[in-house]
Amino acid sequence: MKNLKHMDILKLDRRSFLKLAASMGAATFLGTYKADIVRALELSGTNVVWLEGADCCGCTESFLNATYPDVIQAITKLSVHIGYHETLMMQQGVFVDGRLVGTSELNSELALEEYMTGEKPLDVLVIEGAIADGPEGSGMYTTVGGNPFKEMVQRCAAKASYVVAFGMCATYGGIPAARGSVTDNMGAQFLQTTKGGTLGADYTSGAGLPVVNIPGCPAHPDWIMLTLAAIILGKGGLIELDRYNRPTAFFPPDNTIHENCPKRGFYDLGQLATDFGEYEKCLWKLGCKAPYTHADCAIRKWNNQLNMCTQAGSPCIGCVQPGFPDSTSPFYVEMEKVPTLVGVDINTIAKAAIGAAAIGVGAHAVRRIAMKEE
Ligand code: SF4
Ligand code: SF4
Structure with a gap:
């Protein structure tokens, strides 16, 4: 992301920013700061990779219900580049003459590989769905294109500036990790209430933050839109987290x-x-x-x-x-x-x-x- 320090909205201090995020809906917040945000997003060209593991896709559906910016606006007008999203992306890994197409524009595996190797900068990794650890730590109970989902998460997280776990499955394990699960599912940095998860208790992203947990089954689209807005506006470091890594602006510890x-x-x-x-x-x-x-x-x-x-x-x-x-x-x-x-x-x-x-x-x-x- 380019330096956006000249943006007026960046003059907001931590307290004001959190207060705004907490008190406004995404529509109001993003509407009020539309000019700044559109400009910031245009400048930023933020790369987002969205991985889906053991999930029902309900959190993506919730995200698709966002009103401003909606997903189409975010992708096409606001210069958010969703480089990989299993539900939304165009790439199919198309076969030509029996062979996979060898360009990342058409082949999703190659597209993802460019972020995993650092060939393309990965600004925000969004994880949806729990991450299988079994059997015996191999992660093979959940695979995408034959690859363990666990490994995809680990490789992307190693390159990402920010990691956001979206939905109860990705944050703490959720339904896929509930009593009776036989696949050793877990969240990105927690298993239920215990810190650890797939990335480990000590993991921090490139920006120095742990995984930002946005739980909910599904999670609210405002929560991810406002979190992404904060990150894009250079306020990601100001996201205050509770002991379960939830942003306190949306999950107030002193309030129910x-x-x-x-x-x-x-x-x-x-x-x-x-x-x-x-x-x-x-x-x-x-x-x-x-x-x-x-x-x-x-x-x-x-x-x-x-x-x-x-x-x-x-x-x-x-x-x-x-x-x-x-x-x-x-x-x-x-x-x-x-x-x-x-x-x-x-x-x-x-x-x-x-x-x-x-x-x-x-x-x-x-x-x-x-x-x-x-
Ligand atoms: S948190 Fe709930 S809605 Fe979201 S993917 Fe998991 S099961 Fe589906
Ligand atoms: S007022 Fe009643 S319905 Fe509302 S949150 Fe409290 S217990 Fe639930």
């Missing part, structure tokens, strides 16, 4: 979704749904995990700032919390009946919350207990 839930008024009044479809009630008794889920869903909203899970009548399932889905399941069971939840004493929370809700006052008790991650 419960704080700003649209159904919070029902909770405070002790009006708790006991069956699905009781729309004008709180979803606590139906298993809502939002009181100890750290994300800005209730402020940022989903589907183009339209709604969110609890607003649509579905209890939060804690899909951004390390250890998901094992640590927050069964999803639709009251919290005190769930055996383990990451960093939280269930019995304490359940008693405080149920007590508070039952009498209709003092609901902040649960907030005080649950909002702080251990």
Whole structure:
């Protein structure tokens, strides 16, 4: 990336930048700073490689739902060069006379090789999907074109200025690493709540950062767009991470979704749904995990700032919390009946919350207990 220091937006200090990223949706943020960002992106020609391992592609679909810039704008107008993306790229490894085409324009394996060898600069590596380690550390349970996905991740990460793990699978292992998995899947730098993962606890990218974890199943398109914008604008080094490597701007350690839930008024009044479809009630008794889920869903909203899970009548399932889905399941069971939840004493929370809700006052008790991650 070229030097972009003359850009006005770069004069923002760390606090202001984080505040902006936290308080604005991507559409507003990117719209407000459109001129700077477009100019920065045009100058930067940022190379992005997006790898997909053990995943359902849902995070790519979420990314495709971004509104401004949408993916087409990002690729074609804003000079973000997505050099490799298994779902979006044009290259197919086309055969001519029985042989693979020998140019990176048509052959995806050659295109990727150019980034892995450093022939082309790799500014941002995005990882989607868990990374198989088995059998016996070979990584052969997940291959792309016959190559272990694990090796692709390691080789790209060795050359990347920034590495962003996008979605629960790539961050902490997610569903592919859940109880019963036989493929030794893991996240890029974590396995569930333990640091390590495929790249190891001590890994740092070329810019000196660990893997930036953007969890969620799927992750919100704003979270990746704003993270990419920060990196492209030269603010990547200012991304403040929590102990699970999540940007605190989107996953505030001192705040949970419960704080700003649209159904919070029902909770405070002790009006708790006991069956699905009781729309004008709180979803606590139906298993809502939002009181100890750290994300800005209730402020940022989903589907183009339209709604969110609890607003649509579905209890939060804690899909951004390390250890998901094992640590927050069964999803639709009251919290005190769930055996383990990451960093939280269930019995304490359940008693405080149920007590508070039952009498209709003092609901902040649960907030005080649950909002702080251990
Ligand atoms: S995190 Fe969830 S939505 Fe994203 S790829 Fe994994 S399973 Fe799919
Ligand atoms: S328990 Fe869930 S549904 Fe009820 S107010 Fe909190 S976040 Fe909203």
